Amino acid sequence: MTEHDLQSTRMRPAGYRALIARFHLEVIPNWHQSFVATGNTRRTDTAAGVTQEIYPARYWPGDSLGDHLEFALKYDGANLAILASVFNAAPVEEIRQYVASAPRGKYARRVWFLYEMLTGSSLPLEDLKTGGYIDLIEPAECYTVARPRPVRRQRINDNLLGDARFCPMIRRTETLRAYEQADLPARCRKIVSGYPPQLLKRALSYLYTKETKSSFEIERIKPNSTRTERFIALLQVAEKEDFCDKIRLLDLQNRIVDSRFRDTGYRTEQNYVGETVGPQKEKVHFVSPKPEDLERMMEGLVAAHKRMETGDVPAVIHAAAVAYGLVFLHPFEDGNGRIHRFLIHNILARRGFTPSGLIFPVSAAMLKNPGDYDGSLESFSRPLMTLVEYAMDEQGRMSVQGDTARWYRFIDMTPQAEALFRFVEQTIAAELIDELAFLANYDQTKKAIQEIVDMPDRKIDLFVQACLQNNGRLSARKRASHFDVLSDEEVAQMENAVRSAYSMATETSIR
Numbered sequence: 001m002t003e004h005d006l007q008s009t010r011m012r013p014a015g016y017r018a019l020i021a022r023f024h025l026e027v028i029p030n031w032h033q034s035f036v037a038t039g040n041t042r043r044t045d046t047a048a049g050v051t052q053e054i055y056p057a058r059y060w061p062g063d064s065l066g067d068h069l070e071f072a073l074k075y076d077g078a079n080l081a082i083l084a085s086v087f088n089a090a091p092v093e094e095i096r097q098y099v100a101s102a103p104r105g106k107y108a109r110r111v112w113f114l115y116e117m118l119t120g121s122s123l124p125l126e127d128l129k130t131g132g133y134i135d136l137i138e139p140a141e142c143y144t145v146a147r148p149r150p151v152r153r154q155r156i157n158d159n160l161l162g163d164a165r166f167c168p169m170i171r172r173t174e175t176l177r178a179y180e181q182a183d184l185p186a187r188c189r190k191i192v193s194g195y196p197p198q199l200l201k202r203a204l205s206y207l208y209t210k211e212t213k214s215s216f217e218i219e220r221i222k223p224n225s226t227r228t229e230r231f232i233a234l235l236q237v238a239e240k241e242d243f244c245d246k247i248r249l250l251d252l253q254n255r256i257v258d259s260r261f262r263d264t265g266y267r268t269e270q271n272y273v274g275e276t277v278g279p280q281k282e283k284v285h286f287v288s289p290k291p292e293d294l295e296r297m298m299e300g301l302v303a304a305h306k307r308m309e310t311g312d313v314p315a316v317i318h319a320a321a322v323a324y325g326l327v328f329l330h331p332f333e334d335g336n337g338r339i340h341r342f343l344i345h346n347i348l349a350r351r352g353f354t355p356s357g358l359i360f361p362v363s364a365a366m367l368k369n370p371g372d373y374d375g376s377l378e379s380f381s382r383p384l385m386t387l388v389e390y391a392m393d394e395q396g397r398m399s400v401q402g403d404t405a406r407w408y409r410f411i412d413m414t415p416q417a418e419a420l421f422r423f424v425e426q427t428i429a430a431e432l433i434d435e436l437a438f439l440a441n442y443d444q445t446k447k448a449i450q451e452i453v454d455m456p457d458r459k460i461d462l463f464v465q466a467c468l469q470n471n472g473r474l475s476a477r478k479r480a481s482h483f484d485v486l487s488d489e490e491v492a493q494m495e496n497a498v499r500s501a502y503s504m505a506t507e508t509s510i511r
Contacts, residue, residue, distance in 0.1 A: 010037065069098065147310065161307065166409050179316070
């Protein structure tokens with residue numbers, strides 16, 4: 001909604017929109033933007049992930065800083081990055097006066113706590129001595145930890161997913177509520193229960209390989225056999241070990257990248273994601289945090305991981321916050337994307353979302369839906385890039401100006417959580433079911449073929465693959481080169497066995 005629209009319809013911005021205008025802030029826009037009409041208009045419009053809501057005149061909160069802070073928390077939600085920007089620009093005395101006017105009020109206490117958390121400074125106010133504790137964030141609106149940290153000063157239950165070093169926010173949207181109610185783990189267990197253990201064991205070997213190849217292929221990397229086996233070995237222990245701490249993340253990075261690009265610590269230089277578009281010309285898609293801000297942010301990411309793990313945060317929400325958080329912080333020179341996708345498996349497995357002994361090839365779903373995967377990354381990177389000022393020297397080295405840390409510390413990861421749920425659902429519905437069905441069909445085909453001709457397993461594999469790649473029939477070339485000893489009748493019977501088992505399987509069933 002433009003300023004012209006506001007003037008023509010006699011509406012005033014409220015909440016975050018009013019605060020942003022008052023202090024001339026440049027921020028990543030909040031998902032919810034509020035306006036108050038002069039009449040009784042009430043309307044809600046949603047486009048491109050942003051909801052604009054118009055309230056009747058009686059909703060006008062007042063003109064003070066405190067009025068709009070309270071309105072923002074009540075109607076726009078808790079946006080920590082915008083609040084940090086407001087607190088950095090606003091007169092401290094105005095904030096103190098607002099809190100002091102109603103120190104036991106729900107929203108005043110929340111503003112008080114958030115001001116001190118986000119600025120690292122204390123307001124000149126006495127601690128509250130009486131009154132019950134209130135939740136900092138409404139659990140019905142956002143995902144929170146089940147066991148909050150009680151803060152005596154404001155008598156607040158700090159139930160955030162993280163702390164001032166790194167704290168993602170994920171809203172309980174209708175999409176996420178629906179996914180939770182769908183109970184994807186139960187759906188997966190039901191699918192798996194229909195197959196014998198030996199078949200599941202065989203499927204697991206292929207799923208490890210498929211996930212590994214897909215994760216590398218997303219980055220257009222063709223690893224050698226050694227690097228492939230290293231990644232598979234890591235996936236095999238993802239269910240047992242916690243990889244989200246500095247030592248384990250460094251070890252992970254060292255084991256999945258080319259040996260020449262192993263790091264001994266978090267990066268100490270500015271990095272970015274981009275592409276060369278001409279001589280000494282780079283198109284920059286994403287700028288990572290400044291190296292001087294990185295160590296503290298990564299400490300916060302690890303702390304948030306521990307907090308969500310013990311705080312009963314749903315597994316996919318937890319995995320999205322940590323895995324996408326890592327790729328946005330980009331702590332290493334190389335391997336960030338593969339580590340990001342590995343952490344999804346690590347967290348889902350350790351939290352019991354994935355059935356014991358099984359893996360979801362989530363990267364395969366990402367690879368098949370590149371627009372959705374890119375969109376999950378760009379929902380943060382695109383608005384971020386409008387705020388980051390940088391310069392490039394002749395050697396392609398980047399320097400970033402200004403304070404950018406808050407944009408990485410306090411990310412609204414709702415789009416990433418929704419995307420990860422979609423990938424997990426697609427993985428269960430396609431990759432997992434297809435692989436199990438393929439193997440079950442193969443066993444049926446193998447048994448039928450062996451009753452026609454007692455051939456070695458390797459020959460049966462080749463025959464089945466050759467038929468599936470040729471609409472259920474063996475090509476003349478393949479027959480001449482590999483199966484010339486078979487009679488016409490034997491070939492016809494074997495082809496029929498393949499078509500019967502696979503129902504003329506399409507190429508999506510072919511490994």
